[in-house]
Amino acid sequence: VANHFESGVLAGVSVVITAGPTREAIDPVRYITNHSSGKMGYALAEAARDAGARVTLISGPVTLQPPERVKLVRVNSALDMLQAAESELEHCEIFIASAAVADYRPATVAEQKMKKSGDEMSIELVKNPDIVATVAAHTPHPFTVGFAAETQDVEHYARGKLASKNLDMIVANDVSRKDIGFNSDNNAATVYWPEGQQTFDTMNKHLLARELVAILASRFSAN
Numbered sequence: 001v002a003n004h005f006e007s008g009v010l011a012g013v014s015v016v017i018t019a020g021p022t023r024e025a026i027d028p029v030r031y032i033t034n035h036s037s038g039k040m041g042y043a044l045a046e047a048a049r050d051a052g053a054r055v056t057l058i059s060g061p062v063t064l065q066p067p068e069r070v071k072l073v074r075v076n077s078a079l080d081m082l083q084a085a086e087s088e089l090e091h092c093e094i095f096i097a098s099a100a101v102a103d104y105r106p107a108t109v110a111e112q113k114m115k116k117s118g119d120e121m122s123i124e125l126v127k128n129p130d131i132v133a134t135v136a137a138h139t140p141h142p143f144t145v146g147f148a149a150e151t152q153d154v155e156h157y158a159r160g161k162l163a164s165k166n167l168d169m170i171v172a173n174d175v176s177r178k179d180i181g182f183n184s185d186n187n188a189a190t191v192y193w194p195e196g197q198q199t200f201d202t203m204n205k206h207l208l209a210r211e212l213v214a215i216l217a218s219r220f221s222a223n
């Protein structure tokens with residue numbers, strides 16, 4: 001890995017990374033979200049920067065410090081994240097979707113704070129657009145890397161997403177493991193691409209980010 005960084009394996013390459021959760025508003029004071037910390041995406045942004053890339057980080061709400069020498073675009077909702085991603089596409093050579101995008105959003109956002117009334121209430125949800133699949137459907141499209149958070153049949157679901165979203169690579173995490181993932185400083189992953197795969201055992205997210213940048217740079221230049 002060290003050699004890749006000394007040689008600036010992504011020198012001058014434009015990389016766009018989505019990171020963190022999205023927030024889907026219910027009313028002016030409430031929203032739906034998830035436990036994504038953004039740590040993996042921020043670590044990838046730093047690793048890509050250190051490999052010489054020009055990095056844009058499209059980030060949902062997280063508590064992390066913005067990395068230096070990285071263009072940070074802050075967004076809240078999945079719809080905002082999609083718009084930000086599409087407006088960065090013109091000069092994007094590698095797109096990495098590490099964000100934990102909410103799959104659904106409330107069908108309507110109440111203008112005023114909702115008042116409690118009956119003993120039960122329900123919120124109608126509608127599907128959000130798939131950001132990484134939208135990016136990969138463009139012609140031409142950047143080298144596109146997705147993530148897959150799975151609790152079972154990791155390879156089966158990850159390879160399914162690789163194919164159905166037209167991705168060049170996918171990084172799969174087993175989120176059923178209590179020791180790693182979401183809010184942890186460590187992570188383990190298996191990377192799949194159409195002709196191969198590589199597994200990285202549990203390690204610090206910063207180290208894993210460097211390994212991931214090294215392997216995606218080699219797949220990117222083989223493309």
Ligand code: CTP
Pocket residue numbers: 078097098099100101102103128129130131132133145146147148149150161
């Ligand atoms: N993703 C995205 N836009 C969405 C949902 C997911 O860009 N609306 C991206 C994620 O950033 C990730 C990949 O798609 O790179 C896979 O996300 P994941 O939640 O694992 O897969 P889904 O396709 O949403 O399927 P499911 O949640 O049902 O497993």
Ligand code: CA
Pocket residue numbers: 101102103
């Ligand atoms: Ca999902």
